[in-house]
Amino acid sequence: MKMIYQVEDRPKFGEVVVFAIQQLLAIMAATLVVPMIVGNGMSSAAALFGAGIGTLVYILFTKKKSPVFLGSSFAFIGPMSAAFAGGVSMSLGYLGLILGAAFAGLVYVAVALVVKFVGVDWINKLMPVVVIGPTVAIIGLSLAGNAVGDLTSGGVKVDNASVASPLAALMCGLVTLAVTMLCSSYGKRMAKLIPFIFGILAGYAAALVLTVIGNAADVDALKVLSFSSFEALTKGGVGVKTFFAVPDFTFFTAKDGFGELNASYVATIAVSYIPVAFVVFAEHIADHKNISSIIERDLLKEPGLDKTLLGDGIGSMVGAFFGGCPNTTYGESVGCVAITRNASIYTIMSAAIGAILISFLSPFIAFVNSIPPCVMGGVCMALYGFIAVSGLKMIQHVDLNKNKNLFVVSVILIAGIGGLTLTFGKVKITSVAAALILGILANLMLKNAPDEV
Numbered sequence: 001m002k003m004i005y006q007v008e009d010r011p012k013f014g015e016v017v018v019f020a021i022q023q024l025l026a027i028m029a030a031t032l033v034v035p036m037i038v039g040n041g042m043s044s045a046a047a048l049f050g051a052g053i054g055t056l057v058y059i060l061f062t063k064k065k066s067p068v069f070l071g072s073s074f075a076f077i078g079p080m081s082a083a084f085a086g087g088v089s090m091s092l093g094y095l096g097l098i099l100g101a102a103f104a105g106l107v108y109v110a111v112a113l114v115v116k117f118v119g120v121d122w123i124n125k126l127m128p129v130v131v132i133g134p135t136v137a138i139i140g141l142s143l144a145g146n147a148v149g150d151l152t153s154g155g156v157k158v159d160n161a162s163v164a165s166p167l168a169a170l171m172c173g174l175v176t177l178a179v180t181m182l183c184s185s186y187g188k189r190m191a192k193l194i195p196f197i198f199g200i201l202a203g204y205a206a207a208l209v210l211t212v213i214g215n216a217a218d219v220d221a222l223k224v225l226s227f228s229s230f231e232a233l234t235k236g237g238v239g240v241k242t243f244f245a246v247p248d249f250t251f252f253t254a255k256d257g258f259g260e261l262n263a264s265y266v267a268t269i270a271v272s273y274i275p276v277a278f279v280v281f282a283e284h285i286a287d288h289k290n291i292s293s294i295i296e297r298d299l300l301k302e303p304g305l306d307k308t309l310l311g312d313g314i315g316s317m318v319g320a321f322f323g324g325c326p327n328t329t330y331g332e333s334v335g336c337v338a339i340t341r342n343a344s345i346y347t348i349m350s351a352a353i354g355a356i357l358i359s360f361l362s363p364f365i366a367f368v369n370s371i372p373p374c375v376m377g378g379v380c381m382a383l384y385g386f387i388a389v390s391g392l393k394m395i396q397h398v399d400l401n402k403n404k405n406l407f408v409v410s411v412i413l414i415a416g417i418g419g420l421t422l423t424f425g426k427v428k429i430t431s432v433a434a435a436l437i438l439g440i441l442a443n444l445m446l447k448n449a450p451d452e453v
Contacts, residue, residue, distance in 0.1 A: 003295060004193065005344040007067050015193070019342055020350035022194045024358070026336040026383065027051070027071045027351075028368050029376050034072035034325050040084045042324050044369075045247035045359040047072050050323025052355030054315035059349055061311030065303045067343045068291060069333035069351060070315050072325035075280050075430060076104070079272035080324065094250050094324065099266060100273040101320030107277035108284075108313025112306040120305045127285060130398050131439045134409045136290045136391030138416030138435050139283065139331050143384040150377030155207070155226035155370065162373075165221035168210055169374035172224055176203030176378030184339055184382075193340050196379055203375035224374065229366040247359050250324040273326075275424070280328050282436045284312055287329040290390055294334070295343045335383035338390055404446035412439040 005011055011019065031051045035042035055070045083096030115123075127135075151173040154164030162169065180199030183191040191198065207224040214222030285300075288308055292299045299308060316326040337343050358364045400406050416435035423429070429437075 002341065003343050004189075004341045005347070007065060007295060007297070007343050007345050009344050010346050011342075011344055015190075016344070016346055016350050018190075018194055018197070019340075019344070019347040020354045022197050022340070023069060023333060023336055023347060023351035024354055025196055025200055025368075026332045026379070027069050027330050028355075029371070030074070030330070030332060031071040031325075031355075032365075032368065034074060034077060035323070038077055038080045038084075038324075040081075042080075043248040045245075045362075045365055046249050047323035047325045048355050048365075049247050049249070049359035050319035050321070050325060051327055052352040052359070053322060054319030054327040055348065055352035055355070057315040057318050058308075058311035059345065059352070061314060062299075062303045062307050064345045064349075065297075066288070066291070066299050066308055066311075067295070067333075067337055067345050067348050068287070068329045069348055070312065070319065070327035071330045071333075072323070073280060073316075073328035075276050075283075075328065076100070076273070076326045079269075079276055082272040083269060096265065096269050097250055097324040098321055100269045101317050101324075101326045103270050103273045104277035104280075104326050105313040105317035107274055108281065108309045108316070111281060112309035112313065115304070115306040115309065120300045123285065123300065123305065126440060126444075127289075127436075128443065129394050130405050130408050131412065131436070131443050132286055132289045133391050133394030133398065134412040135282075135286045135416070135432065135436045135439060136394060137388045138391070138412060138432050139286060139290075140335075140384045140386070140388030140391065141417055142419070142431050143331070143380070143387075147377050147380035147384050150373035150380065153373040153377070154224040155372035156211075156220075156223045157226070163220040164210075164214075164224045164372075168222055168224055169372070172203050172207045172210065172372065173374035173378035173381075175206045176200060176375045177381050179203070180379060180382055193342055195339065196336065196382075199379055199382075200371065200375055203378055204371060207372050207375060224372050226370060226372070229369040230363075243362055244360055245362050247323075249322045251321055281309075282433050283430075284309065284329060286432070286436070287331060287334060289394070290331075290387070291334050291337065293394055294338045294390060331387045332380075332383050334390075335386040338386045339382060402451060404443075404449045407446060408439055408442045411442045412436070415439075 028048065031048055032044040035044050035047045051071045058068065058070050079100055080097060083100055152166035152169050154162040154169045156163045176199045179202040180195045183195035183198045187195065210222045211225040214220065288299050312327070312329065319325065319327045395409060398405050400409065412435045415438050416431050419431045420434045421429060421431050422434055
């Protein structure tokens with residue numbers, strides 16, 4: 001895929017700002033929703049700040065050669081919830097988030113040291129294209145249900161259910177998808193580079209029109225857009241704090257919990273976080289293989305897998321110190337690079353700085369929170385689809401007439417699409433990781449099989 005902007009290219013300042021906003025819109029919904037799922041008073045704004053600072057750390061370690069944004073990891077939702085469990089105080093729970101991220105980051109550091117001295121050839125032998133290709137496809141396909149589910153859901157909720165009709169929500173989502181596709185395919189240069197911004201704005205406008213009509217006619221089925229996030233800003237009167245607020249950083253909330261810290265609690269956190277870190281490591285490899293194929297540069301060799309692991313691990317530690325959520329490379333960011341063909345590291349850097357700045361701006365956070373799920377569902381249909389297709393493109397030169405290759409790809413696709421997961425206590429192996437593990441085992445079993453006549 002020929003890039004409009006390669007990694008080292010520096011677009012004009014005005015263009016970089018717009019490109020950065022697009023990257024932010026692509027990753028922001030998932031980054032903000034993780035702390036919302038965990039609950040316990042976690043701050044979405046702090047998670048956004050942590051993602052921004054974590055991404056800058058990653059860029060530093062990778063020497064500005066890997067155009068990837070780090071965001072809140074869904075894989076660590078279970079361990080983060082465990083940090084608050086067991087009747088411990090809230091403040092100790094927040095301290096557990098920092099400890100857990102440190103344990104997860106140390107796993108990456110340890111693996112990075114191994115790679116530093118041993119090299120990456122063993123990775124390529126353990127996970128060749130026939131394994132990585134379908135695994136990358138599964139990353140996109142495993143998210144398909146989320147995109148489709150969001151596509152028929154509005155933003156106004158009663159008892160956690162959308163009051164808008166699925167048809168009204170679907171219409172807004174399809175408007176978003178259609179405008180995104182048209183801008184990317186028929187638009188001029190700038191429209192091709194920021195199709196998601198146009199798509200989201202078009203879908204948001206459609207939702208606004210339907211909601212205004214629904215409010216005027218008192219028809220709940222048309223109320224797609226929720227204004228609750230904006231209404232929260234005006235409570236207590238409009239003032240400076242309404243527009244500028246310091247996020248509830250994790251280290252602020254954890255300051256009172258040290259007195260209750262004990263070995264048992266530390267061991268619980270370690271057991272919860274460390275195994276999940278190994279699972280996310282597999283996704284780290286797949287994401288970097290994917291972005292490498294898109295920009296046609298092997299990031300596992302330059303800047304090197306050890307650098308990407310250190311950037312991811314240390315970035316997660318730093319990010320969790322501020323926002324509580326360990327970070328991971330985001331498929332949404334990779335998909336955004338693939339669709340827009342803009343791999344400029346300056347876009348990623350600007351998006352990270354933007355995430356840090358925006359976390360202090362309540363109106364922008366309110367706007368993002370007000371984007372209805374159906375609009376983001378329309379965007380994600382394109383994003384997740386591109387991830388899946390980029391994985392399938394990896395195996396276009398693999399000879400699937402050979403049974404040994406066919407079996408490996410089949411096992412991965414069926415396990416991943418079927419949603420195979422494994423749970424050991426509080427540790428859950430995701431469908432992507434389970435599919436990858438089965439693919440590796442199948443490939444090892446069959447790699448020496450004789451070629452068919």
